[in-house]
Amino acid sequence: MSTAEPRRLLLVAADPRTADRAAGAGFHVRTLRYAAHLTPQGFAARVRRAAARHGAEGIVCLDDGPAAHAVRVAADTDGLALTSAESVRRLTDPAGLRQLLDEDGRFDTRGQPPAGPGFGVHTLTVHGVHHVLVVTTRRPATGTAHIREIAPAAVGGQELAELRSVVTALLDLADFQFGFADVHVVPAHDGPRVLAVRAGSGSRAGELLRATAGFDPETWLFRGLAGEPVPRPVPRCAAAVDGLGRVLGTAPSPSAIARAATVPAGASTAVATYT
Known part of the structure; x- marks a missing residue:
C-alpha cells in the first residue's frame, strides 16, 4: 500500500476502538463484522467484495x-x-512452525525444555520492522483467577537481548511484515526455546502495556503504518494479568507482583531451540 495515495483500510472483525485508532492515524476506515452463518470461504468472498466496493x-x-x-x-x-497468509500460517500452525524452524537450520527442535514458567515476547511489526514491546514472565495455566503473565519480566540484559534476537530472527524467517505476534519462549541451558506463536491482537500484552507504560499497541500499529516512528514502551511499574486478560494489580517491581500470589508450577513441550 503506497503512503502517497489516499489510505483506505478495510478492518475485518475489528473492535470499534480499533477502527477509532486507525482513523486517528489518518486512515479512511471501513469495517466488516464476522457473519456466523457463512463458511470461512464464504465470508472471505464477502470481504473481497467489500474491499472492492470501498x-x-x-x-x-x-x-x-x-x-x-x-x-x-x-x-x-x-x-x-x-x-502474507503464509507467513502467519507458518508461525501459528504448530506443524508449520516446526517445519519453518527445521528448514532454517539455526533452530534445534530436539529435546524437552525445563519445566516451569517461560516468557512471552510481544512484538509489533510494520513494513517488516519488528518492535519488541514487552517481555513478560508467563505462568502455567491454572484457571482464570491466577496470575498468568507479569510485565516486565525480571531478566538481565544479556538474557533479554537473547530473547529479542530469537524472536526477531523467527519473524524475519517467516517474512512476517505486519501485525502483532506473541511468542512463547522458555529458557534452556543451550538458549531460549520457542514453544508457540500467536498472531493478532488477542494476547494479554495490550492490557499489560497500558497498565505499566501507558502504551497502546493498536494505536502505534496504525501510527507506524502511517509512517511515524514507533517508540519503545518504558515501563513505570509492574503489572499482572489473569487468564482472561484482566489486570490484577500493579506494583513497583515484578518481584512484588510475584509475591502477591502463589502459582502452581507446570510444564511445557518444546518446539524449538535457537542456537
Whole structure:
C-alpha cells in the first residue's frame, strides 16, 4: 500500500476502538463484522467484495478466529495483504512452525525444555520492522483467577537481548511484515526455546502495556503504518494479568507482583531451540 495515495483500510472483525485508532492515524476506515452463518470461504468472498466496493488499499485482520486464514488468503489474492497468509500460517500452525524452524537450520527442535514458567515476547511489526514491546514472565495455566503473565519480566540484559534476537530472527524467517505476534519462549541451558506463536491482537500484552507504560499497541500499529516512528514502551511499574486478560494489580517491581500470589508450577513441550 503506497503512503502517497489516499489510505483506505478495510478492518475485518475489528473492535470499534480499533477502527477509532486507525482513523486517528489518518486512515479512511471501513469495517466488516464476522457473519456466523457463512463458511470461512464464504465470508472471505464477502470481504473481497467489500474491499472492492470501498476502494480499500489494504485489508487488516487482527483476529485469529476460524475465518482469519481465509480472509488473509483473499487479501493476498487481491494484492491487499499487509503480511502474507503464509507467513502467519507458518508461525501459528504448530506443524508449520516446526517445519519453518527445521528448514532454517539455526533452530534445534530436539529435546524437552525445563519445566516451569517461560516468557512471552510481544512484538509489533510494520513494513517488516519488528518492535519488541514487552517481555513478560508467563505462568502455567491454572484457571482464570491466577496470575498468568507479569510485565516486565525480571531478566538481565544479556538474557533479554537473547530473547529479542530469537524472536526477531523467527519473524524475519517467516517474512512476517505486519501485525502483532506473541511468542512463547522458555529458557534452556543451550538458549531460549520457542514453544508457540500467536498472531493478532488477542494476547494479554495490550492490557499489560497500558497498565505499566501507558502504551497502546493498536494505536502505534496504525501510527507506524502511517509512517511515524514507533517508540519503545518504558515501563513505570509492574503489572499482572489473569487468564482472561484482566489486570490484577500493579506494583513497583515484578518481584512484588510475584509475591502477591502463589502459582502452581507446570510444564511445557518444546518446539524449538535457537542456537
